[in-house]
Amino acid sequence: MTVKSYFLPRSLPEALRLLQLHGPELLVMAGGTVAMPLINEGISLPEAVMGLRLAGLDRLDRTDGTLRIGATATLTQMLDQDAVPMLREAARNTASWSIRNMGTVGGNLFTPPPGGDVAVALLALDASVTLAGARGERVLPLGDFFTGFMTNELAADELLVEIQVPIRSEPTAYMKFGRKHANTPAVVTVAVRIEWHEDRVADARIALGAVGPYPIRARQAERLLVGTGLDADAIAAAAVAATQGCEPFTDGIATDWYRRKMVSLFVGRALEQLAPGAGAEGR
């Protein structure tokens, strides 16, 4: 609220110009669901803020088997699309209706755990991100975007402008487990995608949220699944292996011990949903 300048660029070039002009001191805000509470309480005291709500970065395009999601597309827009069912599930399980109308997909990638659930789905979907700066654009796999707790590859003069999600017909499962059934921080979030070759798993993606500094993949568990028929033994082994590489933390919602337990449980439950004959959702 000590804000001296609030910029509302109407285009990406304008936004990039402002960013260049004001440098890293400029707070970039999309939906405002993370930044505004801090500003309202006097915890964050930025002098200059750029809001991206009107910058025209909220388009959804379906081209060449890819869903292109503008960085400021809202979570409600994810609910309304049908190209990628898992993103609908992820949005449905995030926050509340009003917040989904405000919070953005791009912003979700900057939300520290245990928030940022949509990013977990995006990771399982092999999404990539486009970062734009004065020197042009670059595209990164989402898995390479995160570098640490609240840190990422985005340079000070860059903006996240788009997320690309391959549209595939493979079955997916998304489970967010929290202490409540809605509008609540995750104990653990699990997003799973299985590629089948005939009756064998050809490839698998298991992404986990709220058990590390950013969304991570359970690579060991993924590897264990390849070649199996997703039978009970394979699921059990993957569920155990999924905790490898996790760095669960303790917060007011759950302890690291409990989170670790729930990783196994919900990876198992998600895989069971996708096992042959389970009547998997989200296909």
Place this chain on the structure above:
Amino acid sequence: MASTIVTFELGGREVEVMVKPMTTLQSVLRNQLGFTATKEGCRQGGCGSCTVLVNGEPMMSCLLPVEDVAGQRVTTLESITPAEGLHPLQRAFLDANAFQCGYCTPGMVMISKALLDHDPAPSDDDIRQALTGNICRCTGYRPIVRAVQAAAEAMSDDAGEQAR
């Protein structure tokens, strides 16, 4: 800290306000326009007591810089309260005692209005899902869910009668 002028539509009227940068819609409504039905419960987006509709969609006005809604259509509880009598949702909340202290009520009515605008015949689960961002500390929610159901029924009866 130059102030700017922002114009938006509020309850069918154009309003013009002069604001310091990034003043929230909540603050403009309450402190500048005197529209205090929009409450201030947390200013963190966590309680829903400041819920307003922007172009018909529910949003938390505490998280919304007023500049972001320039030229848009804002609806508050004042906007939907008829000059005489009550909106069917207000009537249903009153009949069901769907409040105690009343502080969450404006937000509850607004999110319910958005729900019934989108879906005139919501299921019990639809109603419960729609209300997950709005906190009530007094009622245990049951009377509120019942009120929304009753309002949906009353509005569909009214619509039926008008069609006849």
Place this chain on the structure above:
Amino acid sequence: MSSHLNVVGQSVRRSDGIGHVTGRTQYSADRSFPGMLHLKMVRSPLHHALIKGIDLSDAERVPGFVRALTAKDVPHNRYTILSLIGVEPEEEFVLAEDRVRFKGEAIVAIVAETEAAAFEAVSKVHLDLEELPAVFDVEEALKPGAPIVTHWGNNTFMYEGHPCRRVRFGDVDKAFEQADYIVEGVYNTSPIEQAPMETTGCIAVPEANGRYIVYTNTQALYFSLDNTSIILQIPGNRLHFIGGTVGGGFGGKVDVIVEPIATLAAILTNRPVRFTYSRSEEMQVSSTRSAWRIYMKDGVMKDGRIVARKVTSYADSGAYSRQTPYALTKHAANAAGPYNIPNVSIDAYCVYTNRQPSSAMRGFGITMASFALEVQMDKIAERVGVDPWTIRFINAYRNGDMKPHRKLAEDATLIETMQAAATLVGHELPDEFKAMTSAPRDASHDGGRE
């Protein structure tokens, strides 16, 4: 009472209902005044520390800064809400003097033209603090060598020479010896936030006639007015408190925490001053329901009769006692529960720790006693080998029974209430319990309890 009632007993429509559903009900923070200033607190970042220095120079340079208030600005800088009903000692400060005892304790009040300026000035107040060891557990706080929170050398509130509120009824030790079973339990509860939807707050407005109107959401107007009068050392007739509909209280707004300092700021600036808690202040600074640790030991006979109950309770008052000593007294009067127990001993301790203070909340002193008691009753039932209904009917108090605090029961209806609950859920009670009533015991009827 009246056999024929016209209005009492009718579900008439709430008189404030239209206001609530239209949003026209006016809550204290719905008001705004020309020239209104905003007050924000500089709070301790440490749980326990000595205040070595406060540097306001940077804060004073913030555009919109109006003034800062520190302890020396408060005429009677003691915040002891129960002093009105004779509870001592005066232990808490409106603004901290030389020491802070919990994280979030108010040290400096900043008054500024806008909320933004107040926040900025708050961020620019520099505190020189020397951290002290802190204690956070009720029983740790009572051990020798524990950091001392109070100014009188131990961490308990003193009740007329005792470190706890005591109840002594019959002879528990003898009864324990004669009991067939001993059942023991330890019950812990977390502190809880009242979480009213409207946060605690007020606006103090100077009037032309030298009086001050304070619009407040207190649960107790005169409590707030009288305490403000004492703290500011001004006659009560210069204060005019206006309340109304409170956006939820649950006990959290019986503290008189915002009115005195906001009124003082209004006096010193001659401007309207608003002081409203943010949600995080409400959660992290305002009084909570106490955390409790309750030890319960019961002596029980084979037929299920409880013959002795010993309760040792510790309420975590946090850094200051506020209303918690009173909660312990209320707790002590009710810790034996709605049962007829001939030998009872209760020690209820109000313990100081370096935690956010606790105070009143819905069920003051009793909610957590009921939790402990009623879980304990199930354990007793299991030990005796009867079902949970039976153990309660066997021990239920009746009118005319002497309660441990030596008051005769006169409005007992536990038995009838349990019968109604059994009917509601379709639980078939044995005939003897169906026939039982709360009427005074009569040796010629059900054999009494002696």
Place this chain on the structure above:
Amino acid sequence: MARLRGTGIAAVNYPTGMNLGGDPSQALIHATTSGSFVVSLSATDLGQGLRTAIGQIAAETLGVEYDQIVIDTADTDTGPHDMGTYASRATHRVGNAVIAAATEARGDLLNVAALELDAAVDDLELDGHGNVTVKGAPARTAKLADVAANAQFKYGRMIAGRGSFMKPKSPVDPETGAMDPDSTEAHACTVAEVEVDTETGEVAVLSIRSAYEVGRQVNPALVQGQIVGGAWMGMSHALYETTAPYYPAVDHSPKDFSEYLMPGTLEMPEIECVVLEVPSSNGPYGVKGIGEMTANSPIPAIINAIYHATGVRIDDLPVTPEKILLGLEAKHRGLS
């Protein structure tokens, strides 16, 4: 995945009024020229509907229609002293004060009506619907509004009443704890039904069904509101709420409604209740206070139900899924 169901009960009493007494409430009532009555108080309404309940008590005692009552409260310049709205005291204390004030005002009213109707005061009755009538002579009747107006303009009289109620302060014997801490006791018995997921430790509360004995219900809908809302709060306390998730540790204290957990619309159990009325001797029309107690019995009922379902006893609130899981693991270790 196992889902275990269990049922638990709890029975409680709850005292009415500020502990140990000494907490006055006062009321002033005066008639306006239109025959309505203004009840001046300084008690605040926390949302429980105090204004409504007090209005009903005033109307009942005065013998007038409820909508003839204006409650003017929460202003220290106009309302007489009140100790506050807490300790389940408001309806009991303020109600008693209002009865006293209304009784006095009713006397004034009847005195004037006696002049108007040329009858003895003792022969008059108020019909509760705005009329004063001579007993046994229905034709000799006067409208309250006319009596009130004539009181002022014809007789120059004021129809008014003062009322104060206080339970005298009781001392505590510091040795024995002998004391008189309350005015009356209300009662509740709750039966809760839960379902526990043994893999996550999650508890779903399926139903909370209670019987309450509240003395007298001034307004049954408002009583019902307290019971339903209180059941929810009890469930919330039992399973979710804490400002110190790892007490006595001070870390991770919540600062917003996403970290401070309370059940929402999707966790809402069935809530059912019956209410008994056994009037108290000292409450207005037999009232006992129930504002606070409605959160109490649901807590142990739920905790007992969890034990019944799982065989795991958890004596630390809130009972989180994590504590249940730890309990289940300990139990299995114990068995193996």
